[in-house]
Structures are given as C-alpha cells and as structure tokens.
Amino acid sequence: MGLKDQAVSVRHNCAEMIQYTPESERTRLIETGLKDQDISVRLSCAQMIQYAPESEQEALKKHLAGILKMGLKDQDIYVRDYSAQMIQYASESERTELIEMGLKDQDEYVRRNCAQMIQYAPESEQKGLKEQARVLGYEFVDPHDLALQTPLYKKTPQGFLRKQFEKTGSGTTLLGGELKERVIVRSIEPQTLMSWKEAFENREFWKKKGFEIVPVEPIVGIKPSKKGIKEVHVFTRVIPGPSVAKWEEATSLWRNEIETQKKTIIEGLAELKIEHGHLHDGNFVLYFHRTPDGKADLSKPPMVYVIDFDQAVSSPSK
Missing domain, CATH: 1.25.10.10 (Leucine-rich Repeat Variant)
Structure with a gap:
C-alpha cells in the first residue's frame, strides 16, 4: 500500500x-x-x-x-x-x-x-x-588515493616542525616531526571549547543516534594560552581523509550514506543546542576503513566526522 x-x-x-x-x-x-x-x-x-x-x-x-x-x-x-x-x-x-x-x-x-x-x-x-x-x-582522481588524503599538509615543506595554517576563524597550528598528520593545535576561546567538549564527550548520545564512534573532531589535549583567559590551545587528532566537499566533487561513491550521516550529525548538534557556526561540506571529513595492507577499503561506507568548532556556541537555553 x-x-x-x-x-x-x-x-x-x-x-x-x-x-x-x-x-x-x-x-x-x-x-x-x-x-x-x-x-x-x-x-x-x-x-x-x-x-x-x-x-x-x-x-x-x-x-x-x-x-x-x-x-x-x-x-x-x-x-x-x-x-x-x-x-x-x-x-x-x-x-x-x-x-x-x-x-x-x-x-x-x-x-x-x-x-x-x-x-x-x-x-x-x-x-x-x-x-x-x-x-x-x-x-580523474583514484578514489583509493583520495580516501587517504587530508588537505592540511599540502603546502608544508619537508621536515618542518610547526606552521600556522591559513584559514578564517581560529588559529590552527600544524605540527611536524612525529606528530605530522597526526595532531594539530586549534587556538580558540574557552566558551567555544566548552561547546566542542560537550559534543565530543557525549558518547552515549551519539551511540543512540546510530554512530559506532563519536562523529566529532577528537580532543586529545588542552593547554592554557599565553593570552590568559581569552584563549586555550586544543590538541586534536587529524582525521586522515578528505572533506565531504572534495570527495563528492570527485565521486558519488557512498554519497547517500555520507549525506545521511551528515544530516544526522547536524540534527544531533541541534538537539544538543550547539551552534557549530559553519557546517559546510568542507568541515565534514571522511574516514575510510583500512585493508590489512593499509589501503582504503572502499567496499564499506566511510565514517563522517564534523570538525573545526572554532565558532561553536551553546544555546543560551541550555
């Protein structure tokens, strides 16, 4: 019927x-x-x-x-x-x-x-x-290669130790050495950090939404800034994969599954009364499962993460 x-x-x-x-x-x-x-x-x-x-x-x-x-x-x-x-x-x-x-x-x-x-x-x-x-x-770009790319380090010289990343919003520092392509530092306001932490630490909430992982840029450490109460440095793990914008520009593989996850994340943030500030496709990043030899496994849909909480605020009603 x-x-x-x-x-x-x-x-x-x-x-x-x-x-x-x-x-x-x-x-x-x-x-x-x-x-x-x-x-x-x-x-x-x-x-x-x-x-x-x-x-x-x-x-x-x-x-x-x-x-x-x-x-x-x-x-x-x-x-x-x-x-x-x-x-x-x-x-x-x-x-x-x-x-x-x-x-x-x-x-x-x-x-x-x-x-x-x-x-x-x-x-x-x-x-x-x-x-x-x-x-x-x-x-044409090979989807297997694209699935492993992150745009953050494309303009960095070989062997660099620290570099400010050119972007609007918060200051973002790329780390070199052993931390290259693993960790970056976002310098943000403390109230922004609180909204980000609330989204990241609410594991049970995201589990009920159907996610196996927390689909939020991972926080791995926090350090005070020399600017005092106006700023904190947040160490965050790099998601090794392309943005949704770059992926969907190149291929329609898993498009519907990606869009479904993205929609659920947006709805979830709204339920938590967190305003991200700029939820465009460049701020959703994909992580593909890996094969035993370290290549991207394109036979399974990727996991979608929302990143870049530098403009995030919590609703006054919370």
Whole structure:
C-alpha cells in the first residue's frame, strides 16, 4: 500500500524500507518502485536491488538499465540528472552505453555525474570512457588515493616542525616531526571549547543516534594560552581523509550514506543546542576503513566526522 500512496514522501520512505521486508517479497516491491512516476523513489528502489535474492538481481539490474535509457532522454534535467546517478546500480554490461549517452547531454551536471560513473563501468572499457570525458574537461582522481588524503599538509615543506595554517576563524597550528598528520593545535576561546567538549564527550548520545564512534573532531589535549583567559590551545587528532566537499566533487561513491550521516550529525548538534557556526561540506571529513595492507577499503561506507568548532556556541537555553 505504501508504494502506491499519493504522497511522494510516503512512497520514498517505503522504498528505503524494502531491505527490511521478507526477502521473497523484495523483488516485487522493487519492480513496483522502479515504475514510480517520481525519480527519487526510483533511485531508492535502485539502491534496494542489492537486497533482492541474488538469483534475481541481474534481471532487476537489466530492467533498471532500460528505465535509465528512457530517463537519460527525458526533457526534465532533474530526471536525467538522477538517472545518471543511478547508472552504478544498472547491469554492468549496460553501464558503458548509459555513460556514453550521459556524456553527450547538454547539461553540465548530467555530464559530470556520468563522468563519475565511469569507475563502475567494466574495467576494460574505462580507459576509453575517460578519454571521452577528458575531452569534455573532466579529470580523474583514484578514489583509493583520495580516501587517504587530508588537505592540511599540502603546502608544508619537508621536515618542518610547526606552521600556522591559513584559514578564517581560529588559529590552527600544524605540527611536524612525529606528530605530522597526526595532531594539530586549534587556538580558540574557552566558551567555544566548552561547546566542542560537550559534543565530543557525549558518547552515549551519539551511540543512540546510530554512530559506532563519536562523529566529532577528537580532543586529545588542552593547554592554557599565553593570552590568559581569552584563549586555550586544543590538541586534536587529524582525521586522515578528505572533506565531504572534495570527495563528492570527485565521486558519488557512498554519497547517500555520507549525506545521511551528515544530516544526522547536524540534527544531533541541534538537539544538543550547539551552534557549530559553519557546517559546510568542507568541515565534514571522511574516514575510510583500512585493508590489512593499509589501503582504503572502499567496499564499506566511510565514517563522517564534523570538525573545526572554532565558532561553536551553546544555546543560551541550555
């Protein structure tokens, strides 16, 4: 009944719940959702294909490919844009054709989304697709490399011991030597530290929100400043990974899972009555699980952390 409800929001929520239904019912429900007139419902159902019985997944993926061929020709840019994002869920044998269709689109966002889908094409066909995309001005970064990058130390010389980081807001000092890429120092006002500590130390709160870890920039030490009561130095652990802004600019891998975590963090801070001050995508950082040899494991969604509490304040009502 829910997938036939008049309200799009109801149908969308029901589509996201398919994974929790009896396995024998999932294929039928996914097929129903893929016919929905709303593209966001179709996207949610495409994401559910992985939860269908394994023997039925390929047929669903081929069915989706047919839907996407129509979607990529739709007059509505919104439909074409969503269709491009769904290519990763279609049958692998159909992805190259779908990507090529999207790369010819007149809309920049559709072309960009299709360029990001190249990583999901058969490996033997990715080189040719990338050449087509480069002609259109797109460059490619290996997601495995990007997943291990942090932008903080890019402009620091080899062997440095301490460097002020150029940014707005608080003073941030990058440490060298053994602490390089492990710890930085943020110089902030004491009242800002109190808000940050409240968010970081509330482990049970975040656990109830569904987080295995505290999704807040970790505080590892605090030191008084020579400025007295006006400032404290906070030693914080560097999250070794890219910002959400950099990641989503380069790839759509795990985008929905990342956005869900980010939304939950924002809602959590609001519940704690903490105003971060600048919750843009540059202040959300990703940490990917590691393989035994130290590489990023892209088979699992990353953990999202909110960082840079230099403008944080607690609501007067607390």
